[in-house]
Amino acid sequence: MSDSQAVRFPRALPAVGTLALAGSLPRILTMLVMAAVLVLSAWLFRAYDGATPLPAVNLPWIESLGVNLHLAVDGLNVYLLLLTALLFPVVLACAWRSAEARSGLYLSLLLLLEAGLLGTFLSQNLMLFFVFWEAVLIPMFILILVFGGGEARRAATAFFLYTLAGSVLLLAAVILLGVESWRQTGSWSFEFALLSRLHLGWGTELFVFAAVVLACAIKCPLFPFHSWLPLAYGEAPASGTALMAGALSKMGAFGLMKLALPLCPNVSVVLAPYLVLWAVGSILYGAVAALRQDDFRKLVAYSSLSHMGYIVLGLFSLQEAALHGALLQMLSHGVAVAGLFLVLGLLEERLGGSSRELTALATHGPRLAVVLMLFILTSVALPLTSGFTSEFLILFGAFQKALAAWRAGSGALALVAVLLATSGMVLGAGYLLRFARAILFGPARSGSRVRDLKPREALAFVPLLLLIVWIGVFPAPFMAKAQSAVTQLTQVSPLFVKGGPGGISVPQPESNPPKSPFVKGGLSSGNGGADGR
């Protein structure tokens, strides 16, 4: 029972904290709540070993329709639980002295956002997932609107309406899945475990897949659906941008992984090559657009677009190493991009509007410069940082898959796409290092002074940097936790080898898929996690 309490707390505590804001020290209270969530999440992360699921919370909400408040930790959300729990206290610590942190509204919005995000990631019930997925929009909308820059109104509206547009079809798909469960089992249910065992018709599956991909492509975002991104990332307060890029964008990738792959396995397998091409397009578009930016925030925003493309590439390579890479990239990109936006936010707070002309930070504020450089390096995917581990795994896996497809005679397009994706890394190095050169070095202007990192802020960045290095040097303990979930996801592919509809033939996956080079023992290809369809 104590275990089930522990799963419930990360969700319940932010809500309790929201109520407690009337107190005299709202900031400290908020921080305490966030720290408690972090401790509990870290404990859950440690306790989760990848095989035995931890006891879950499962309370009925709409009993007659099988909508339950079902929250549990599994291999897919265990990283994101850690990421979300980690980002919020860091963000609050960075904004500690700012004007907005004194406002009760800001603090309650942060807590609501944390509750919504954790709910999205932990929920094991499709309807509940949808409710949290949408509910996250409200606090973020108000956060941008009230604490954003001059164009905040336009940015907030664009953010809200764009992301909501994706949900129109998603809700229809969610209800349709419920109806399918009602037709096939005789009772309504939205539990993921049950829905993934349903036998959907080709048309239904295609509809659900399209709805999920559209919703997630807007949330991530992927290339043609990104137009809200520069506006929202540019206008939101620094803390809001950090959370949006660090945690909210992961909801999109998580949705693809949690909904599209297990619920529509047949369509996923058939359409995966096209999604890979799409992701590569997004990677390249983001990189090229980032090359053209002068504004640092916009540059990081587009680089985020490019990096999210890698996650989608990894997911739809449907290959074990690539999936591991995608999962790690969620964590790594979340930490790195949030760190970048937070450092930029600190610079804006110190310098106001003149932060755009900042040069020679390395001379004025060496500690700030070191932190910024570390975040840049992990975004560039320098070896021994988490960025390298994850992007290498993604490209490695995608390349294996593409090579297999080429050998099987389905054309070299996939191979070309993966090679192009690799060039995205080179472009990434180009724009990010240019950015680093411009801001860190260069002629020191006389009279320009930047206060260096204060101990409080330095302390806030330490966990992020530790995580980056840890994943970069020794990712095996992380990957072990996700292993069974990844195996289960890759199992979806053999399901449809017998021949796709409309004569689309699906290449036979390799009988012995190559293992990630990072993993030593303990990660056998055993099918312990395979579902017994």
Next chain:
Amino acid sequence: MAADLFHALLPEQLLLGLILLLMLLEICGADRRFAGLLFTLAAGAGCGVLLLQLGQGYTADVVPGEIRVDRFALLARLVILGCGVILGLCSPAASDTVKSRLLLASSLLGGLVIMVSAGFIPLFMGIEMLSLPAFALMVHGRGLSPAGEGAFKYLLMSSVASALILFGLSLAYGSTGSLAIGAFAAALPAGGPPLLVAGLLLLSGFFLKAALFPFHGWAPDAYGSARLPVTAFLASVVKGAVVLGLVRILSAASLDAETVAAVTVLSVASIFYGNVTAIRQVAFRRLLAYSSIAHAGYMMFALTDGSGGRTEALLYYVAVYAVTTIVACTCFRLLAGEGDELALLEGAFAARPVPALLLGLSALSLAGIPPLPGFLAKFFIFRAVIASGHLAPAVLAFAGSYVGVVYYLGIVLRLFRPSALPSKAKTASSPCRSWGGVLLGTAVLLLFMLVPGVFNGLA
């Protein structure tokens, strides 16, 4: 029999007693605060009785073929009477005369009669008793103002609706030989031209009363010209009673394919028309009118259901929509006083956070943003519709409701926008009674959100 008559119709008796007492008070010229207290007590006691009867699982065939109290009657009366209590608490002291209480009580009585009727005669009487005091309420105390025009339009359209309903009833009587609702509902699937026409005429009458596109012409003027509490009353109790009255007739019976097609087209058109037109509105009451046209679309959409989930879905929808509208109207009045322009809301959150927050949440709930109860209400409707196999119209309706988010978001935007100007939100006099109403409404909505199966739990 007599005991049954008394016990089963206790809420109606209470309202009747209240009406008589209020008449006496009006003659004696008593204090109007006393009238408000009486109203709240009587309506609250009625709700208590209904809850008690629900707990016992009480059913009674009071007058065979004419009046029957069953589970639906209990729940629907609870919804109507509950809205009456909240509305009574919310109405402002300034416009709150004994006469307005009297009219409100009579209208509520009409609503209750609709819900207990098992024959078409009491049903028709109930509809008229519901609407006639509403016209009077609209012009009451307004002198020469546009309110007269709005009320007159409403009166005219409402009589057309009554005529349509009567004509439909006579056709139904002609083909079934009975005026019992059950006989009509049982004969409906068999079809035949007279019954089909009767059904269509009945539906058109109800659509007119509920302001579904393209029968909506009276709504913007009527809603826009009345005082805000009366607008809230029209949008919540009157509309809710009409929709639930339709459910009383059709219960869970599935309609024939042609009617389903017509209802689908009309409801989707209504959702789009209401939501698109509402975007351009700058006055709160007109915005509410167009939003209520869209909501009529969602409610009527449930009629296309053939899986038997219609009754529960509509009870929940009507309850949530009515209470949310009342809370939104009261909060708007607390923020903007007697004004009607949306611009009055600019920066209201900074000036008066609690009503602004509640208004914002109500707007988002009406827009159907999870996890607010308005979303759950839509979810129940769409669940029933999609389970009946109407996926494409449901997706269209989703798109229509997405369009609607724009103007609800506009309200939230105005509330939270940090404005350079000093807030225009007036500190209107807010009697603590209004707060009582708002808090009660919010508590009810919270209950709906946390326990969506509340109606199942009651029975």
